[in-house]
Amino acid sequence: MEIIELYFYHLPSVDIEEVKNYFILNKVFNSNKIENFSRTKLCSLWFRYDSLSSKLSLSPKNLEFDIETSQRPTLKNANLDFNISHSGDWLVGAISSSRVGVDIEKINSNRDVKSIAKNFYSLEENSLLENDSNSYIENFYKLWTIKEASAKYFGVSILEYLSKGNQTPEKLNLLQYKFQDEYFITISTSLEKEVKLINLNKEIKLDIKRVN
Structure with a gap:
């Protein structure tokens, strides 16, 4: 079975100066370019360049990317796909040999989720939510x-996606996890795959379990 690699970055623990030096030393960005990048953007780019260059045995500066109309970045001339998501204190990045999507969301009990559900979820989905209040x-x-x-x-x-009523041209394989007891993560693929977890912050233990 093919493997998806799922990388975890605890944003507050990342040494931002180390990340900036990585880009400068590898001639990916100059110091002026990255000086005002947010912590989240720097970590997102770090995942992209560091992880993908290692997978492809390339220098980071030699990686080439295309940008889809949705602003989704993809690798040029490589049989790898990747996707990134962040929420709260965590950023996750997925790498796969075929198309992949990933999302992480921190559970926020103060958010008016009922209004969102009524506007964007189907009648069936709203009914399921209400039946398990x-x-x-x-x-x-x-x-x-x-x-x-x-x-x-x-x-x-x-x-x-929501405007199309969640209708998709192909059936997706969904892998869903509860993470650190306050996040949900879903990985979307076309094939059934195993997931390899890669923790970039060894001092923080990953508490993650499959929920579907």
Whole structure:
């Protein structure tokens, strides 16, 4: 069975100066270019260049990317796909030999998720949520990560995906996880695959379990 590599970055623990030096030493970006990049953007680019260059045995500066109309980046001339998501304190990046989408969402009990569900979820989905009111918020986020990961798999915006009633041209394989007891992660692929977890912050233990 093929493998998806799922990388975890705990954003507050990342040494940003180390990341900046990585880009400068590898001649990917100059210091002026990256000086005002946010922590999240720097870590996202670090995942992209460091992980993919290692997988392809290339210098980071030799990686080439295309940008799809949805602003989804893809690798040029390589049989690898990748996708990135972040929420709260965590950024995750997925690498696969075939198309992949990933989404992570932190559970926010103060968010008005019922209004979002009524506007963007189907009647059937709303009914399922209402029938399990004790788990409404968790189930909302489980559904939302499925929608986001699927939209990212197809390279469309979440609004475009929702406007089509979640209809997709192919059946997707969805891998869903509860993470650190306050996040949900969904990986969307076309094939059944195993997932290899790669923790970039060894001092923080990953508490993750499959929920579907």
